[in-house]
Amino acid sequence: MTAKPHRLLLDRVSSYADEAAAYIRRRRHLRKPFARTYYPGGRSAAFAADSEEGRALFLAASRLIEVAGPPRRVRSAK
Amino acid sequence: MPQTMTTVSQELCSRVTLAILADVSPVAAPTLSDAGRAVSYLEEISPEMRGCAIFSLEGEVLAASGDDDRWGEAGRDLLAAADAAGGEPVAHAHVATGDGEAFCVRESGLTAVAVTERFTLASLMLFDMRITLRQLAAAGAGSE
Numbered sequence: 001m002t003a004k005p006h007r008l009l010l011d012r013v014s015s016y017a018d019e020a021a022a023y024i025r026r027r028r029h030l031r032k033p034f035a036r037t038y039y040p041g042g043r044s045a046a047f048a049a050d051s052e053e054g055r056a057l058f059l060a061a062s063r064l065i066e067v068a069g070p071p072r073r074v075r076s077a078k
Numbered sequence: 079m080p081q082t083m084t085t086v087s088q089e090l091c092s093r094v095t096l097a098i099l100a101d102v103s104p105v106a107a108p109t110l111s112d113a114g115r116a117v118s119y120l121e122e123i124s125p126e127m128r129g130c131a132i133f134s135l136e137g138e139v140l141a142a143s144g145d146d147d148r149w150g151e152a153g154r155d156l157l158a159a160a161d162a163a164g165g166e167p168v169a170h171a172h173v174a175t176g177d178g179e180a181f182c183v184r185e186s187g188l189t190a191v192a193v194t195e196r197f198t199l200a201s202l203m204l205f206d207m208r209i210t211l212r213q214l215a216a217a218g219a220g221s222e
Contacts (some may be wrong), residue, residue, distance in 0.1 A: 031197065035173045037164050045164050053163035060159040061173035061180035064152040067144065068129040068178065068193035 033058070111217045113140035116210050120192070124206055126199075128178065130192035132214065133157075140188075140219060153191040156182055170208075172200050183207040186215030 035047045035057040047054035113132045120130050121143065129143030131153045142149035160171035160182060170183040174196070181203055182191045188211045194203055 031174075033173075033175050035163075035171075037160050037168045037171045039164060039166060040169045047163055053159075056159040057156075057163055057171070057173050058175060060152070060156040061175055062177065064149075064156050064180045064191060065128075065175065065178040065193050067148045067152045069144075071178065071195055072128065 035061070111219070113214060113219050116214050116219070117141045117143055120190075120206060120210055124192075124194070124203060126195045127203070128193045128195065130190055130207070132211070132219075133189040133191070135187045135189075137189075149191075153182070153189075156180060156191055157189060170204055172204075181207065183211065185211035188215055188219070 033049060035049070035054050036044060037047070037057075038044045047057055049055065049058055116132055117130055121127060129149070131142035131146075131149035132140045133150075133153060134140055137150075137154055137157075139146045139150040139153070142153075156171070156173070157168075160168045163171075168182070168184065170181065173180045176196070178196055179194045179198055179200075180191065181194065181200070182189065183204055185208045190207045190211055192203065192207060
């Protein structure tokens with residue numbers, strides 16, 4: 001039996017919504033704070049924020065970010 | 079006949095193009111002879127960058143976007159933390175936080191640290207930093 005046209009439309013819309021939700025989920029996951037180091041030869045390592053190395057990296061990065069000052073868009077706002 | 083016309087017009091076009099190109103002076107990539115210019119160059123080509131500093135092999139600040147001492151201290155801390163994390167000197171490191179992102183790159187005996195806005199394109203940032211350091215090193219900066 002052929003599906004009714006409105007059913008097709010609903011399916012299409014909900015599949016787009018599912019795609020968008022998955023994209024947002026992936027994006028949020030990828031945008032989590034991270035600390036990665038890369039070595040000559042191509043080796044790399046990632047450090048979780050709750051590890052000792054990760055804590056030291058995040059702390060040092062935060063200090064550097066503080067030295068650089070606030071984001072440009074905030075600085076230029078009046 | 080139409081084909082002959084096309085050939086003639088193409089020849090004319092290539093001659094005109096050559097004549098135009100002969101008048102245009104060659105545009106060379108900027109030569110970065112000192113670290114101060116390198117910092118300005120990085121600031122110019124990286125709109126998402128908030129600031130950066132360049133260090134010599136010995137860890138001395140050659141130039142920075144702001145206060146040399148503050149950049150020097152914070153930059154050396156980041157490098158030390160990155161080196162200590164994996165137990166060997168890093169080629170580059172990238173730390174992303176909620177307030178911004180910090181990068182450090184070692185290239186040709188020089189080191190650069192930079193802070194950018196969040197979600198910046200890391201590969202582009204690292205490429206710009208690496209190329210800048212390479213040019214600086216080629217000009218002999220930090221070796222005297």
